[in-house]
Amino acid sequence: xxxxxxxxxxxxxxxxxxxxxxxxxxxxxxxxxxxxxxxxxxxxxxxxxxxxxxxxxxxxxxxxxxxxxxxxxxxxxxxxxxxxxxxxxxxxxxxxxxxxxxxxxxxxxxxxxxxxxxxxxxxxxxxxxxxxxxxxxxxxxxxxxxxxxxxxxxxxxxxxxxxxxxxxxxxxxxxxxxxxxxxxxxxxxxxxxxxxxxxxxxxxxxxxxxxxxxxxxxxxxxxxxxxxxxxxxxxxxxxxxxxxxxxxxxxxxxxxxxxxxxxxxxxxxxxxxxxxxxxxxxxxxxxxxxxxxxxxxxxxx
Amino acid sequence: xxxxxxxxxxxxxxxxxxxxxxxxxxxxxxxxxxxxxxxxxxxxxxxxxxxxxxxxxxxxxxxxxxxxxxxxxxxxxxxxxxxxxxxxxxxxxxxxxxxxxxxxxxxxxxxxxxxxxxxxxxxxxxxxxxxxxxxxxxxxxxxxxxxxxxxxxxxxxxxxxxxxxxxxxxxxxxxxxxxxxxxxxxxxxxxxxxxxxxxxxxxxxxxxxxxxxxxxxxxxxxxxxxxx
Numbered sequence: 001x002x003x004x005x006x007x008x009x010x011x012x013x014x015x016x017x018x019x020x021x022x023x024x025x026x027x028x029x030x031x032x033x034x035x036x037x038x039x040x041x042x043x044x045x046x047x048x049x050x051x052x053x054x055x056x057x058x059x060x061x062x063x064x065x066x067x068x069x070x071x072x073x074x075x076x077x078x079x080x081x082x083x084x085x086x087x088x089x090x091x092x093x094x095x096x097x098x099x100x101x102x103x104x105x106x107x108x109x110x111x112x113x114x115x116x117x118x119x120x121x122x123x124x125x126x127x128x129x130x131x132x133x134x135x136x137x138x139x140x141x142x143x144x145x146x147x148x149x150x151x152x153x154x155x156x157x158x159x160x161x162x163x164x165x166x167x168x169x170x171x172x173x174x175x176x177x178x179x180x181x182x183x184x185x186x187x188x189x190x191x192x193x194x195x196x197x198x199x200x201x202x203x204x205x206x207x208x209x210x211x212x213x214x215x216x217x218x219x220x221x222x223x224x225x226x227x228x229x230x231x232x233x234x235x236x237x238x239x240x241x242x243x244x245x246x247x248x249x250x251x252x253x254x255x256x257x258x259x260x261x262x263x264x265x266x267x268x269x270x271x272x273x274x275x276x277x278x279x280x281x282x283x284x285x286x287x288x289x290x291x292x293x294x295x296x297x298x299x300x301x
Numbered sequence: 302x303x304x305x306x307x308x309x310x311x312x313x314x315x316x317x318x319x320x321x322x323x324x325x326x327x328x329x330x331x332x333x334x335x336x337x338x339x340x341x342x343x344x345x346x347x348x349x350x351x352x353x354x355x356x357x358x359x360x361x362x363x364x365x366x367x368x369x370x371x372x373x374x375x376x377x378x379x380x381x382x383x384x385x386x387x388x389x390x391x392x393x394x395x396x397x398x399x400x401x402x403x404x405x406x407x408x409x410x411x412x413x414x415x416x417x418x419x420x421x422x423x424x425x426x427x428x429x430x431x432x433x434x435x436x437x438x439x440x441x442x443x444x445x446x447x448x449x450x451x452x453x454x455x456x457x458x459x460x461x462x463x464x465x466x467x468x469x470x471x472x473x474x475x476x477x478x479x480x481x482x483x484x485x486x487x488x489x490x491x492x493x494x495x496x497x498x499x500x501x502x503x504x505x506x507x508x509x510x511x512x513x514x515x516x517x518x519x520x521x522x523x524x525x526x527x528x529x
Binding site for chain 2: 012215
């Protein structure tokens with residue numbers, strides 16, 4: 001039934017909803033506590049999942065195919081091979097790196113030990129290389145296979161194991177995280193609806209009276225809706241504070257000490273704000289769902 | 302105007318409360334429902350404001366066919382009928398004023414009208430000075446007058462009372478009856494189930510006697526007819 005509610009009625013429901021939160025004293029505190037605990041865990045998991053996701057994406061973006069070119073090939077063949085690779089669907093960029101460049105890279109990457117490799121400068125045993133990037137990192141494997149089948153290609157390297165394992169890990173991390181969050185949210189809804197149910201049981205007589213006086217179900221339900229939403233939002237205050245503070249600490253103190261190339265946390269702005277908003281939203285939803293679910297039973301009189 | 306035709310009511314536990322009731326009550330009448338406990342008086346009354354549904358038969362109240370009334374329209378029916386109970390059924394956390402105002406709030410009446418109308422009926426039942434009191438601060442008679450005020454605050458055409466004086470001493474009961482007569486004199490139909498011989502025999506009105514789920518007597522200006 002959709003009827004336009006008058007402003008003063010909305011006002012009345014808001015007032016009643018707020019009053020109920022205070023009237024139920026410790027029950028409200030218990031509900032808020034349940035939401036708080038849940039949201040702290042949900043927040044922590046979301047932070048973890050989003051950052052893992054970001055890191056995985058960083059790695060994915062960095063996946064290159066090193067195409068080692070046969071040592072015996074002449075210049076024209078090398079150019080032709082380059083054109084062939086460029087013609088493959090889904091290839092983003094093809095970069096030629098001569099064997100001298102490769103040696104240089106190797107030497108720098110080895111640091112101190114690399115100096116001994118300097119001996120090879122006269123007689124470089126390395127191959128010329130095409131460095132290929134896929135437009136979509138997921139296509140890396142398919143492209144690599146096509147390149148491997150071409151003439152004048154000695155070998156193709158793209159960290160096959162690393163890429164595959166990473167994709168797998170990412171997939172499971174996402175699934176497990178979502179299942180855990182789902183479970184937590186469900187538990188919180190259950191807890192809150194039970195707490196509110198206890199307070200409603202005491203009020204079931206009142207609900208009955210309201211109905212006898214001609215109150216519609218909607219009229220009775222709205223204050224409970226507001227009450228649940230308030231409980232949820234109040235329950236999200238502490239988690240939001242904790243996440244803001246915790247994430248700020250992580251960003252300013254911890255992430256500086258991490259030097260691994262792919263491990264970069266999402267920036268505080270906007271991530272922490274978005275996350276906070278999401279947490280307040282989830283909190284409100286949990287509260288509303290819990291209270292509306294528990295009042296439903298008492299309206300069927 | 303209330304019309305009941307061939308009303309049967311059997312509860313889920315197998316108890317038959319009404320066994321073929323036919324009755325017609327015109328607008329503005331004052332009717333006593335009498336009979337022994339468990340004869341079906343309460344069921345008869347509860348059918349009218351749709352707290353119970355008949356097993357078979359039809360009820361028409363103010364041109365509303367209760368058999369065809371949709372569940373979500375029930376509140377509208379109840380706003381046209383004022384109901385008064387033996388145990389008052391006041392909302393314990395609301396003051397006298399708020400209890401009466403509640404019946405208008407559910408109709409989304411304008412606050413200014415609510416205030417005016419509530420003070421009007423509180424004056425009528427003689428409780429203007431108790432507007433801020435809570436139910437547990439009031440005597441039984443006062444609580445019943447609050448519930449009467451609530452029942453009549455939105456000008457219902459019909460007021461139904463289920464043993465309204467059942468919990469009250471005789472003195473207080475006469476006060477309540479004066480209020481009912483006053484409301485009735487303004488054209489409101491009053492239907493009142495009662496066990497009070499004195500009231501029925503003193504304030505002479507139409508009497509409907511129910512026994513074993515049947516109307517056994519229906520007199521224009523009747524007596525209580527049972528030994529109290």
